[in-house]
Amino acid sequence: MLFEVYQVLLIVSLIIVFFTSNKKWEYDLPKFKIFIIVVCLAELIFGKYFKYFHGNNLIVFNIFFIFCIIYYSYTFLVDKINVKNKNIFVVLLISWTIFAISNFLCIQGVWNLNTITWSSGIVLVFGIVINYYLTLLKSEEILDLRFNEKFILTIGILGVYSTSFPLIVWLNKIHASNSFIITTQLNLVKFGNIILATSYLYIALCPILKQHWSKK
Amino acid sequence: MNQKETNISVAIIEDLKEVALELKELFNEAGGIQCNQVYFNAEDAIHFLAKHPVDIVLSDIGLPKADGITAIEAIGKSCPNSLFCMFTVFEDNEKIFNSLKAGAKGYILKNSSPDKIVQAIRELYNGGSPMNPEIARKVIDAFSLNPKTANSKPRLPLTKREFELLELLSKGLLYKEIALELSITVGTVKQHIHKIYHKLQVNNKTEAINKYLDR
Amino acid sequence: MSDPEAALVQKIIYTSFFVPLILSGVLVWFIVFYQRKRNEALLREKDLIIKRQNALELERTRIASEMHDDIGGGLTSIKFLSQKLLRKIDGDQNKLQAQKIVSQAQELVGNMSEIIWAMNAGFDTVQSLIAYVRHYTFDLFEDHEIKVNFMVKGETDDVALTGERRRNIFLVLKEALHNIIKHANCGQVDIQFNISENQLELFIADDGQGMLKELSEVGNGLGNMRKRIGSMNGVFNFEQANGFSIRCTIPL
Numbered sequence: 001m002l003f004e005v006y007q008v009l010l011i012v013s014l015i016i017v018f019f020t021s022n023k024k025w026e027y028d029l030p031k032f033k034i035f036i037i038v039v040c041l042a043e044l045i046f047g048k049y050f051k052y053f054h055g056n057n058l059i060v061f062n063i064f065f066i067f068c069i070i071y072y073s074y075t076f077l078v079d080k081i082n083v084k085n086k087n088i089f090v091v092l093l094i095s096w097t098i099f100a101i102s103n104f105l106c107i108q109g110v111w112n113l114n115t116i117t118w119s120s121g122i123v124l125v126f127g128i129v130i131n132y133y134l135t136l137l138k139s140e141e142i143l144d145l146r147f148n149e150k151f152i153l154t155i156g157i158l159g160v161y162s163t164s165f166p167l168i169v170w171l172n173k174i175h176a177s178n179s180f181i182i183t184t185q186l187n188l189v190k191f192g193n194i195i196l197a198t199s200y201l202y203i204a205l206c207p208i209l210k211q212h213w214s215k216k
Numbered sequence: 217m218n219q220k221e222t223n224i225s226v227a228i229i230e231d232l233k234e235v236a237l238e239l240k241e242l243f244n245e246a247g248g249i250q251c252n253q254v255y256f257n258a259e260d261a262i263h264f265l266a267k268h269p270v271d272i273v274l275s276d277i278g279l280p281k282a283d284g285i286t287a288i289e290a291i292g293k294s295c296p297n298s299l300f301c302m303f304t305v306f307e308d309n310e311k312i313f314n315s316l317k318a319g320a321k322g323y324i325l326k327n328s329s330p331d332k333i334v335q336a337i338r339e340l341y342n343g344g345s346p347m348n349p350e351i352a353r354k355v356i357d358a359f360s361l362n363p364k365t366a367n368s369k370p371r372l373p374l375t376k377r378e379f380e381l382l383e384l385l386s387k388g389l390l391y392k393e394i395a396l397e398l399s400i401t402v403g404t405v406k407q408h409i410h411k412i413y414h415k416l417q418v419n420n421k422t423e424a425i426n427k428y429l430d431r
Numbered sequence: 432m433s434d435p436e437a438a439l440v441q442k443i444i445y446t447s448f449f450v451p452l453i454l455s456g457v458l459v460w461f462i463v464f465y466q467r468k469r470n471e472a473l474l475r476e477k478d479l480i481i482k483r484q485n486a487l488e489l490e491r492t493r494i495a496s497e498m499h500d501d502i503g504g505g506l507t508s509i510k511f512l513s514q515k516l517l518r519k520i521d522g523d524q525n526k527l528q529a530q531k532i533v534s535q536a537q538e539l540v541g542n543m544s545e546i547i548w549a550m551n552a553g554f555d556t557v558q559s560l561i562a563y564v565r566h567y568t569f570d571l572f573e574d575h576e577i578k579v580n581f582m583v584k585g586e587t588d589d590v591a592l593t594g595e596r597r598r599n600i601f602l603v604l605k606e607a608l609h610n611i612i613k614h615a616n617c618g619q620v621d622i623q624f625n626i627s628e629n630q631l632e633l634f635i636a637d638d639g640q641g642m643l644k645e646l647s648e649v650g651n652g653l654g655n656m657r658k659r660i661g662s663m664n665g666v667f668n669f670e671q672a673n674g675f676s677i678r679c680t681i682p683l
Binding site: 133136137140142143145151154155158159162163164167181184185188191192 | 437440441444445447448449451452454455458459462463465466467469470473474477
């Protein structure tokens with residue numbers, strides 16, 4: 001198969017984002033259009049390129065992971081609602097980024113899976129998401145979560161990071177000789193990715209859905 | 217007063233005695249108007265006016281027991297040829313509008329000068345009515361189609377001219393400006409308003425019947 | 432699957448996938464559920480506040496209307512009684528006094544109806560202000576040999592304007608027009624409303640001899656107007672050239 005299911009979903013989101021760019025649809029998520037473009041570049045072009053010509057595309061995903069963590073954190077930290085513990089998270093994010101880059105360049109290396117970076121990054125994002133949930137519950141605002149892009153994004157993040165990424169991180173530790181197990185793992189990872197890509201697609205559609213709904 | 221062919225008979229319903237009696241004198245001194253019925257409450261007026269109908273009934277809106285709106289509605293049934301005019305301190309559009317729906321064809325502010333009061337009575341007798349911008353707006357709203365009742369009753373739509381006139385009135389234009397705009401006389405403008413009030417009353421009646429049948 | 436170790440590993444993998452997935456699912460579900468409850472509670476609260484405000488508003492209107500009916504009725508009686516007096520008595524001096532009572536009572540009723548107009552939330556639009564002002568202006572100038580040019584530019588239909596502001600603008604205009612009648616000695620008055628998206632401009636100009644600002648009455652009047660416009664964060668200017676003109680710019 002040329003494309004995985006989640007990759008098709010990403011392409012569809014990209015197309016929708018391009019279509020909406022002419023119109024007055026604005027996304028609540030900051031720089032969402034750029035983000036989607038970067039995601040597609042990493043997943044569809046650079047990932048495939050390195051896999052094909054170098055046999056290993058972990059360099060792409062190591063960088064891409066750092067980018068994603070920074071984007072997710074930025075999304076929630078830039079928001080005015082989320083004031084509580086904001087500064088702590090900003091400091092954590094900056095130090096994590098410095099660590100992640102040095103880890104990438106010096107410690108674990110560019111061609112290996114940066115497991116330390118990944119696990120700590122996931123913990124950081126979870127912290128931010130939980131903090132976001134707490135502020136959401138305390139907020140005096142009446143929010144429609146059905147079309148709340150941030151909330152949808154948290155579902156994607158939770159879905160993918162709580163499930164498939166631990167598998168990847170542990171991949172080195174489980175000395176799986178059985179190819180059947182590796183296939184199972186890959187399938188599960190793909191499933192997690194589908195959750196994430198679906199959330200992107202939904203976010204891309206959010207402005208249209210919102211408009212449609214408010215008319216009723 | 218022989219030279220005046222018409223002698224308009226007027227009845228007054230007003231609970232402030234000084235005002236009512238002064239008004240009566242005012243009318244009788246002005247030529248062509250005769251006033252010998254003064255009532256201080258709605259109940260008396262309803263009872264006696266049925267037997268002695270007059271051309272114009274001038275009624276206060278706020279009366280001790282039954283109010284002026286109830287009064288004109290009741291009197292209107294027994295004397296279909298009488299014209300009703302509300303007499304009010306303030307331009308309370310809500311109440312004036314309700315009176316118009318109940319069958320009033322005009323209103324006079326108590327604050328107006330004696331000349332204006334007399335003039336308004338004469339105008340009303342000749343088929344002319346006053347209207348202010350806010351009432352014009354309310355009338356437009358009352359006539360704008362209600363989809364639920366649109367099919368079930370024969371509507372009394374306003375003519376195009378009448379709609380134009382209401383639009384202009386609601387913008388705050390004066391009678392003479394409207395007359396100029398529509399190239400008619402001020403008197404015709406007021407006669408149009410008179411007709412609109414009549415349609416408003418009929419419209420109100422059918423509306424009430426529809427509401428009843430709806431249940 | 433012959434290797435028992437491989438089976439165990441696979442079990443671990445499945446567990447490490449599905450347990451977090453279910454946990455996150457439960458977390459998301461909890462957030463959605465709780466947030467919806469909260470939304471409902473907030474809506475109820477808002478509803479309650481609105482209901483309370485409405486009740487308050489209703490009560491206020493009731494008190495005001497009762498008061499107005501009372502005082503209005505009384506003033507009407509005074510007006511009619513003094514009118515009677517005016518007709519019955521002789522002597523210019525006496526007639527003048529009686530006439531003063533009549534006009535005083537009339538003015539008071541007029542002021543009260545202005546307040547009623549300002550208080551009525553049904554009139555909270557620029558359109559309503561202009562219709563009211565227009566009528567007032569032409570009524571006022573009816574008995575004077577002054578030509579009135581009344582102009583409105585811009586869309587007025589659904590532009591909201593609170594009662595407080597309507598009243599302020601009206602009173603500024605009233606003051607200006609009374610000044611013109613008393614002092615300007617002019618043949619023409621231009622009144623212009625320019626409504627744009629975010630501001631309302633009122634321009635009143637006459638072609639008379641101009642106002643003597645030294646005249647304390649005029650001076651006070653201008654001060655009042657400036658204060659009223661200032662209270663709405665507006666700008667008030669006047670100019671003395673080929674007559675007298677004032678220009679008020681009020682943000683909407």
